[in-house]
Structures are given as structure tokens and as C-alpha cells.
Amino acid sequence: MATMREVAALAGVSAKTVSRVFNDDPHVLPETRETVEKAMRELNYVPNALATTFRAGRTAALGVAVPDLVDPFFAAIARAIDEVAAGHGMSTLVTSLGSDPDAEQGIVERLLGRQLTGLIITPVSTDQHWLTRWQDHTPMVFIDRAPQHLVADSFTYDDVGGSIAAVSHLIDKRHRRIAYIGHDPELVTEVDRRSGYRKALERHGIPYDPDLVVEHVDQRDSAAAAVAQLFELADPPTAVFTSNARTSMPVTAALRDSGLAMVGFGDFPMADMLTPSLTVMDQDPARIGRLAAQRIYDRLASPRAEFPLHTVLDVPLVERESSGAQSFGAPAA
Structure with a gap:
């Protein structure tokens, strides 16, 4: 050679x-x-990649830590990061954090122990101060969820504004009884989206009804139970706002033939193929993945540049059929 x-x-x-x-x-x-x-x-x-690693004191790879690689949202992010890394002659090392906040530190520090070129992370815990000791050696970018108790670069979405837009869209369709169905009420993203839901109601003079809020929904059985619970109300909803794609997917099945309108926060594969097709707030996960990876390389090139940089991305409404009062059915042929 x-x-x-x-x-x-x-x-x-x-x-x-x-x-x-x-x-x-x-x-x-x-x-x-x-x-x-x-x-x-x-x-x-x-x-010789090994020689390059020894000279630089780093592995020629970006570390990616996300909650769940099976989730289409995080899978799309990981693919976009890998494309940018490949363009810089590097690989990616990807790991799933799962849903246990207590496991986050151990998983991420094992990844950091590989002497990475940089780390891109979507945290699952509510405290990342333990990453402070790694920052001098490894550039870090947080995506989707901002760091807590740590100063670092981040790319997040306008969760409050996007939720206000989603619920306001349903209100413009003359819906007044709008349910909120979420997954994890402790996640900062869902806290903000639930806040946006309430703000939209307040702006339009609609009273907040806690009976219309159902959480811990991410599977078919929990979605079916949530929908049944909402229909048992004396004054049931006519529309639903779901807080994330993981919740939206089983909820669309549970709403089959219900006649309820729906808007979901986050797109997912085949959402546009449902009958009716699903109206969503589009997060564009590939975009945030590319931006985060490029930020790592920008930090390496200009370590003295302004720090930290916190970028909030818009989430545009993609209007499809479901925000009207139509029944959900199977994917369109």
C-alpha cells in the first residue's frame, strides 16, 4: 500500500x-x-485511518446518541449525519439511549471513550452536567432537545410555536373540542408542545379541559384506550392533536372510521398515504441532522467562534386531508 x-x-x-x-x-x-x-x-x-487517529488523538468518526433508532424520526437524523460525515471522510458510531434517563450517562461515556471527533446527542435525561469534563476534548451538538445544566451548541424546533399553529389550524376548521394525545409528559419537547396547545386555546377564547389531555401513548393498545377514554366523555372531542410521530402512528389506527379530525407534530413514512392523508407539522429530521453534523466540523475549524449557538428551527404546517372531519382508513392503494 x-x-x-x-x-x-x-x-x-x-x-x-x-x-x-x-x-x-x-x-x-x-x-x-x-x-x-x-x-x-x-x-x-x-x-491510513489508524495513523490519522493516533496523530489527531481522535477517532475519525462522529458519535450519534439518540433515544431510538427504530423511530423513523431518529433514523432519518442518523442517516443525514452519516452522509455529512462521509463527505468529510469519516464514519459514524450510532447508539440508542432507550428511555431510561439513568442509563444515559453510562451509554454516552462508553461512546465518548472511543475518542470521537464529535458527539451529536438527543438526551433522554433532565441533567447533562456530567458532560462538562468531556467538552474540552470533544465538540458536542444537542438536537431536538436542548441540554440542561450544560452550556453547549444545539438545534431544536419551535415546539411551542409549531403546536400553536397546529391547534390554531384545527380551530380555523371550526373545531372547539380538541384533544391532546402525547407520549412522555416529562420530556422538554412535550412540555413545550403541551404548552403550545394550551396557548392556542387561550388565544381563541377556548377553555382548557384537562379531560381532553391523554398521555403515555405510543403503542396500539394505549392509543385504543386513549381514544375510547375520549369518546366516553359527555362532550367528546371533534379533533385531535398528537404531540409526536411515535404517538401519531398508533392513534391514526385507533381513529379509524371515527370521523375525528387530526394534526400530528412530526411527519412519518406513509403519513401522506393514509386515507385521509395526515396533516402534520413537518420537523424535517434530515435537515437537523445535516446542520448538526456541519456544526461539529465548523467547531473543529473555528474553535474560538461564538459559543454556544442555539438555533431554533421552524416547523411548517403540511396540510393534508385529516384536518377536516373525515374518517381514517387503510393506506391508499
Whole structure:
């Protein structure tokens, strides 16, 4: 296998210049880049990743820690991060945190022990202060959920504003009895989305009714029980707002032939194929994954840049059929 020094000798440049060409340094002259790339091709040069790791003191990989890789939302984020990392000649190491907050630290520190280039994380606990000792060595970006008791870069969604828009959309459709169905009432994202639900009702002069709020829904059985509970009310809802895609998926099945309108926070595969197709607040998980990965590389390139940077992303409404009063059925053929 050819070495960097052999490529440098053939191209008539230094080994450092070869490294700069391989890492796509924009300051390399075009003619020099062409000469070096020709030498790389002639020698079939492949960089020694292990040697690079030893020199940099890091593994040439981004660590990704999300609650559940089976969840389409987090799977899309992980794929987008991997695409950006590949563009920088790196890999990704991905792990699932699960739903136990007490397990978060152990899982993430085992990942950090691999001496990562950077860490992208969606936390499940309510305290990340323990990550402070890792920050000097490893750039970190939080996604979907901001860090708590830790100063770090983050990309989150406008959970309050998006929920206000979703519920207001249903109100504009003349619905006044709007149920809220959520998953984990302790998650900061769901706290904010529930807050947005209440704010939308208040803005339109609609009293908040706690009987219309059902949580801990993420499976078919809990969704069926939630819908049955809502229909048993003396004054049942005519519309439903679900707080996340994981809840929306089983709720659409439970609402089959119910006639209730629905808006979900977060899109998911085949949501547009349901009958009726599901109106959603679109989080665009691929976008947040790309932005987070690029932020890691920006931090590496400019470690003295403004810190921290907290970016809040809009969640636009994607109006489909379900926000009208129609029955849910099977996916469209």
C-alpha cells in the first residue's frame, strides 16, 4: 500500500500538502491539487485511518446518541449525519439511549471513550452536567432537545410555536373540542408542545379541559384506550392533536372510521398515504441532522467562534386531508 510520503515524492510536494489535498483544503492551488490527485490515482493511495487517529488523538468518526433508532424520526437524523460525515471522510458510531434517563450517562461515556471527533446527542435525561469534563476534548451538538445544566451548541424546533399553529389550524376548521394525545409528559419537547396547545386555546377564547389531555401513548393498545377514554366523555372531542410521530402512528389506527379530525407534530413514512392523508407539522429530521453534523466540523475549524449557538428551527404546517372531519382508513392503494 502506498504511503503519503510516496505520493508526495511522486508529486514533488511535501507530505503536508498531500494531506491538505486529501482533506480538501480550499487554499491549495488548483494546479498543485491536480498534480497530487494524479499521483494518488497512480499509486492507488488510501489514507491510513489508524495513523490519522493516533496523530489527531481522535477517532475519525462522529458519535450519534439518540433515544431510538427504530423511530423513523431518529433514523432519518442518523442517516443525514452519516452522509455529512462521509463527505468529510469519516464514519459514524450510532447508539440508542432507550428511555431510561439513568442509563444515559453510562451509554454516552462508553461512546465518548472511543475518542470521537464529535458527539451529536438527543438526551433522554433532565441533567447533562456530567458532560462538562468531556467538552474540552470533544465538540458536542444537542438536537431536538436542548441540554440542561450544560452550556453547549444545539438545534431544536419551535415546539411551542409549531403546536400553536397546529391547534390554531384545527380551530380555523371550526373545531372547539380538541384533544391532546402525547407520549412522555416529562420530556422538554412535550412540555413545550403541551404548552403550545394550551396557548392556542387561550388565544381563541377556548377553555382548557384537562379531560381532553391523554398521555403515555405510543403503542396500539394505549392509543385504543386513549381514544375510547375520549369518546366516553359527555362532550367528546371533534379533533385531535398528537404531540409526536411515535404517538401519531398508533392513534391514526385507533381513529379509524371515527370521523375525528387530526394534526400530528412530526411527519412519518406513509403519513401522506393514509386515507385521509395526515396533516402534520413537518420537523424535517434530515435537515437537523445535516446542520448538526456541519456544526461539529465548523467547531473543529473555528474553535474560538461564538459559543454556544442555539438555533431554533421552524416547523411548517403540511396540510393534508385529516384536518377536516373525515374518517381514517387503510393506506391508499
